[in-house]
Amino acid sequence: MIDSPSAYARLVREVVDLVQAEDTERLVPELLTLAAMTNDHWGWEGRKVIDAVLAADDRFQAELVHRLAARYHELEPGTPPRRSIVALLAGLRKMRPDAVGEPIDTRSALISLAAEQDVHHDTRLLIRLAELERADGRELPGEFVAVIRRSHLTLWNGKDELGALAAQLPAPVVNPGEAWSDRALAELSEVSEVSELGDDWRRLLAHAATATAARPSAKWDKAGRALIASLGADEVRERLLTWLRLVGRPRTRPLLNQAYGADPNATFDAYNADALRGLAWLPSLLPPHPETARTLGALVETSLRKVPGLGPVNPKVANAGVNALARIDGETALAELARLATRVTYKGTLKLLNAALDARAKAMGLGREEVEELAVPAYGLTAVGRAEHRLGEATALLDVHGPKVALSWRNAAGKAVRSVPAAVRRDHAEELKELKAAAKDIDKMLSAQSERLDRQFLARRTWPYATWRERYLDHPLVGTLARRLLWTVDGTTVGYADGELRTLADAPVTDGTHVEPWHPVGHEPAEILAWRDWLERHGITQPFKQAHREVYLLTDAERATATYSNRFAAHILRQHQFHSLAAVRGWHNKLRLSVDDEAPPAVRELPQWGLRAEYWIEGDGGENYDDITESGSFLRLRTDQVRFYPIDAPQNSAHCCGGEYRMWLRDGVAPVEPLPLTDVPSLVLSEVLRDIDLFVGVASVGNDPTWQDGGPDGRFREYWTSYGFGELGVGAETRRALLERLIPRLAIADRCTIEGRFLHVKGERHTYKIHLGSGNILMTPNDQYLCIVPKSNPAAPQTGYLPYEGDRMLAVILSKAMMLADDTRITDPTILSQL
Incomplete structure (x- = not known):
């Protein structure tokens, strides 16, 4: 940004002088410096430079464009100077390549420059460049065709401006630049050289690219089946699944990351997304196969991966995967649908999953719960948690240990060996591949089934x-x-x-x-x-808390408020983390946007009990609404009451930016009062409050060790301190009770004591107090704060027996205790600087 207006004005004058002197060699670096000063927003003063360039003759303009394009290719992808070149050329839109006498190398540079952009807003320039190249009999590069197609699909005026041109560009059949599409195009080229089936493969991929509807039509299916019949079902499956397994890999040709919006390299090519939808549908026209269900399930999860500033990568591709799985008969496809239903949180895709499972249950004459139970395959396990597979003279053993499965080997003599025997790799490659795939499937399904079982209490x-x-x-x-x-x-x-x-x-x-x-x-x-x-x-580690499960009983304060609980009010939560957690636990929530709109509270429906639980929340954007994402959603939420209503009671809602909740009443419907908490069954109350304690415990800004300063403008300093070092909640009290039993067994037991809400650890440099709720640390002297940022998924230290899995904060606390008890061996400079 501009630090000194006078320096900026002086540089503008110098750049204008260079333009008038037609000194392009010195002009390009000065232009980039000027662009950097303005963050690519030229403003009133900067228009003098644009006007000077536009007033210059065509020869100078062509040379400048050529030098800018050459400099563009010298820079690293995604760097600010590259963005500056694009912004500068956007400002020079009146500068057109001359049809008569224009140097081919300048036109080529412009084409190369456009090809590295996700979309190109100067549609007339795209059209003119294409016309000139085709008039000279030159084939348009695939990357340039790709930017024309993406611009056609996504720009507000794309269909009107670029529709005719895009319709004239059938090749390449999909856009290059993505791992899967490059592989597909390369294989089409290879097949065309050695077989007459090349055209059929091209037609099949082109047919996939016509998948523009939400579901395949009967006509689309008929055409797909005919193409598959000409190529062979087994070969089609093998190629299609190979391509689909590459979806989500890093782009092979990175696109320029604009200064705003989502990174185009983190999303799917807009044109290729339709082809991916078709490629997901086509396997459902083939005979069922375990690898088909496995690949489609992975495609669904890849397509729903979250991208900053965008949300899910591409829900329409994910939905295509679900629709394909729903059309495939057999155990493996049903199992994949059931697994995804426990993992997917995106509302639209989850709705499709539920509909597919409900339809399958109806067709089988069973309840939804029974279908989910019957859908779990054995994955080759012949006993509970164990299987042996003979491959030649070697034996493969699958053993489930806790949340993971281990694949091990024995030789002909029954002796354990560390790696896969060479004979197995040589003679049983396919069986080995399937064993490894089954092991991955077991790990995924164990996690999904643990989630499902944890929900069975309600x-x-x-x-x-x-x-x-x-x-x-x-x-x-x-x-x-x-x-x-x-x-x-x-x-x-x-x-x-x-x-x-x-x-x-x-x-x-x-x-x-x-x-x-x-x-x-x-x-x-x-x-x-x-x-x-x-x-x-008996040495049993439970897959989640059951015997150690927190029980939430009514407090005196809740008896006094009668119809609502304030136990988890007045917290500050990271909105997107809360939103994901809520979905995993079966809650329905709507992201709060900084818009003039209303939203219901976070809701968990409990049809078996005839109840609806509500957690009242509101967006927090700061005094000037600065704490929002580029898409307009709040970064944080403030929390309020927990209430219970009959499940069919009219919906409550409040303004997204805050304000009083009120019940929407239509057609003369009478308002429904919240239920007295004393009327809510104890099990329901406990489980609902436990969910909310989980949301707060994970998503609260109070457990972020880097927020010592209180976050933006220090607004949350008081909350951070009160949460990070305050009284323990029910979950933290359970953790405290476990640590009291666990600490005496540790090698550092003589250095540890539990006092109140802290684990005290005596090191050589200091004595440390680790809060049992947040994991935040104070140290002597004077309770000085020590910031240690844990890994996103810390591994629990080797502490011997643990009674349950899944307490991340327990792993964080134990890891910190182990480190601080031996603080003279700490080498991390960030930590050492605080000691």
């Missing part, structure tokens, strides 16, 4: 004993989770140990009538502690 599910054993306890994959949980069989709590279901007294339970998941609500503390001891005695 589902009010019960099973006949035999059905439960088949679908849960003895299922080869789900059994690895179910055998680490507690269940209630005909009113008796049981766990699985030493090959049997057992009571608290270890008496075997071999039969029963009905089974339901066990929840600590309603059980005496002594019984809960006894089951925790039982799990520890």
Whole structure:
């Protein structure tokens, strides 16, 4: 930006003099310096430079454009000077290449410059360059065709200005520049050289590019089947899946990242997205195959990856993947739909997934929950969590350990070997490939099934004993989770140990009538502690908190407010993190935008209980609404009340920027009062408040160690301090109780004590206090703050037995404690500078 107006004005005069002297060699670097001073916004003073260039003769203009284009190619992709060159040429739109006598090398430079942009706003220049090249009998480069197509599709005037030109450019069949499209174009070229089927392959890819609707029509399917028949189903599957597996890889030809909007290198090519939709549909016309479902599932997840300033990469491609899976018969496609339903948070795609599963359930004459249970494949496991596969003289072993599966090998003598035997690589390549793919599938499905089981507490599910054993306890994959949980069989709590279901007294339970998941609500503390001891005695690590699950009971304050809870009010949350967490836990939420509109609260519907839980939130953009993204969404939220209503009660809403919630009433419908909290079943209240505690615990700015200064303008300093070092919530109290049992077993036990809400760690340099809720650290003397930023997914230190998985903050606290107990060995300069 301009630091000195006088320096800027002086440079403008110098640049104008260079233009008038037609000194292009010195002019180009000065122009870029000027552009950098203005952040590419030339303003009134800068227009003098533009006007001077436009007043110069055609020869000088052509030479300047050529030098700018040459300098553009010398610069690193995505750098500010490249953007400045584009901005400068945009300001010189009146400067046109002359049709008569224009140097070919200048035109080529302009074409190359345009080809590295996502879209080109000067549509007339694109048309003129294309006309000149084609008039000279020159083929337009694929990258230049690509920018014409993208501009045609995405510019506000693209269809009107570029429609005729785009229709005249059938080649290349897809835009180059993406890993998958480059591979497809290269294979088409290879096939054309050695086979007469090259044209058929080209027609198939061209047919995929016509997938502009939300779903394939019968006519589209018919044409696709005919093309597949001419090429062979197996070869089509192999090529299509190879291309689809490359989707989402980094662009092979990076595009210029503009100063605003989403990075085009992080998204899909707008023209190629239609082709990807068609390529996702085509495998559903083939016989079912495990690799098809696996690849389509990965495509859905890749297409929903979040891009800053944009949101999901490309939901329409994700939706095409879901629609394709829904059309494929068989266990693997159904399993992939069920897995995705537990992982996807984007509302439109999740709606399609739910519709597909509901339709499958209806066709099978089963309930949705039963379909999800039956959809879990064994992935080759022949016993619970284990499988052996003989490949020649070697044996492959799949063993599930906790949340992961391990693939190991034994030689002909039964001795364990560290790597895949050479004979297996040579003689059993396909089986090895499938084993490795199955291992990845198991890891993904274990995570999805753990999420599903964790939601069963509010589902009010019960099973006949035999059905439960088949679908849960003895299922080869789900059994690895179910055998680490507690269940209630005909009113008796049981766990699985030493090959049997057992009571608290270890008496075997071999039969029963009905089974339901066990929840600590309603059980005496002594019984809960006894089951925790039982799990520890048998060395069982639960896949999520169950015996150690937090129980949220009504407080006196909530009894006083009667119809709402303020327990999680007045927090500052990172909006997008909260939004994702809420979706994973089954809540419906609408992003708050800085617009004149209203939105409902975050809602979790509980149809089995006839209830709807609401968490009231509002956007926080700061005094001047500066804390928003480029797309207009708030970066942060402020939280308010938790309420419960009958599930069919009219919806509440409030202005996105804040204000009072009110109930929308239509057609004379009477308002519905919130339910007294005393009328909400204890299990429902506890689980809903536990969800919200999770949202606050993860998304609060108070647990960000870099926010010591209180964030923008220090507005949140008081909140950050009160949250980061304040009283412990229910979840942190559970963590404290676990650490009291765990610390004595650690190698650093003699350096650690728990006092109140802190873990005290005695190092050589200082004594440190780690807050058990936020993980923030104070150190002697004078409780000086120590900022240590943990990894995004810290690995839990080797501490021996842990009773449950999934507590990230526990891993953070233990990692920090281990480091600080041996603080003389710290080498990180950022940490050392604070000690």
